[in-house]
Amino acid sequence: MKWLAGIVFVLAALGAFFWWAALDAAAPAEADGVVDIAAYRALVANDAPETLPTAVNVEFVGESKAPSFAVESGAFDGQRTLSYNSFQIVAPEGDTIIDGAVDRETLDQMSQGKGSFNEQTYDDVLATMTRAQRVMITHEHLDHVMAIARHPEPAALAPRLELTSAQLSGLPEHAPNGQLAPEIANIDAVDLTQPRRIAPGVVAVAMPGHSPGTILIYAKTAAREYLFIGDIAWVIGSVEHLRGRPRFITWLMPGVDPGRPNVLRQLRALHDVSEANPGLVLLPAHDDAYLRALVSSGVLSEGFTQPAAASAPIPE
Numbered sequence: 001m002k003w004l005a006g007i008v009f010v011l012a013a014l015g016a017f018f019w020w021a022a023l024d025a026a027a028p029a030e031a032d033g034v035v036d037i038a039a040y041r042a043l044v045a046n047d048a049p050e051t052l053p054t055a056v057n058v059e060f061v062g063e064s065k066a067p068s069f070a071v072e073s074g075a076f077d078g079q080r081t082l083s084y085n086s087f088q089i090v091a092p093e094g095d096t097i098i099d100g101a102v103d104r105e106t107l108d109q110m111s112q113g114k115g116s117f118n119e120q121t122y123d124d125v126l127a128t129m130t131r132a133q134r135v136m137i138t139h140e141h142l143d144h145v146m147a148i149a150r151h152p153e154p155a156a157l158a159p160r161l162e163l164t165s166a167q168l169s170g171l172p173e174h175a176p177n178g179q180l181a182p183e184i185a186n187i188d189a190v191d192l193t194q195p196r197r198i199a200p201g202v203v204a205v206a207m208p209g210h211s212p213g214t215i216l217i218y219a220k221t222a223a224r225e226y227l228f229i230g231d232i233a234w235v236i237g238s239v240e241h242l243r244g245r246p247r248f249i250t251w252l253m254p255g256v257d258p259g260r261p262n263v264l265r266q267l268r269a270l271h272d273v274s275e276a277n278p279g280l281v282l283l284p285a286h287d288d289a290y291l292r293a294l295v296s297s298g299v300l301s302e303g304f305t306q307p308a309a310a311s312a313p314i315p316e
């Protein structure tokens, strides 16, 4: 019977390895204070209602498919569509663009040529950025930065960029020939180690874990509140079900979740903040079905609006 014990041992070891690599991604039981929404609200509590953002728009630039279990640990329900997007917070004093999506070349590489890319929406993102009041990114990964690192008019874009030093140091590898345009390379970094009011109704705070430069952006319109959570969760199910990405993804994609315990704590915190504030709209960067449902219900609008003036004032 020795051989039977051997087989049982090997199967148990394989099972344990599978669990560890693919399924072990549960958020902890508690993460109080990690997402301090009371602090974000306090920072914009005195902003006059007429200065607040009026809408949040999204441009769907590209998409690709991935197995659900690779996107959210333990989800075994077929394929998910991941979209690569840019967001626009529309406000009377000037718009904020969040994320620079992918260009065609990057999407082709990421999806082995199987993704679909929308030239028109990408051009709209590029054009809107040079008219916006400010341009930010949720983090420095390749699928969020291409309209910045490879922008055809870096001099027009640079004065509008509000990036942290961790985000800035992640950009050169995505720039043409690995070299950021000097105008962009030389901007002053913004410090988000503490929650900071960026504009009327808008707050940002560093939230490292998925990448060193990951930030959370809070925005309040007259109608509702939004939290741009970037890639802390690739899909809203990760927040709802309290489970992160499987470990094998971090082996396949170096640079994803270097601070994995932080990410799992953040998922717990986002889950709890969301439960306590049912009106709060969480915006994960890539959850195509969820984002399109928000468009259908009017919580988001598809397509950027162009600011009236080509030379909107530059932020101080």
Ligand SMILES: [Zn+2]
Pocket (backbone or CB within 6 Å): 139, 141, 210, 211, 231
């Ligand atoms: Zn990412």
Ligand SMILES: [Zn+2]
Pocket (backbone or CB within 6 Å): 141, 143, 144, 231, 285, 286
């Ligand atoms: Zn991403």
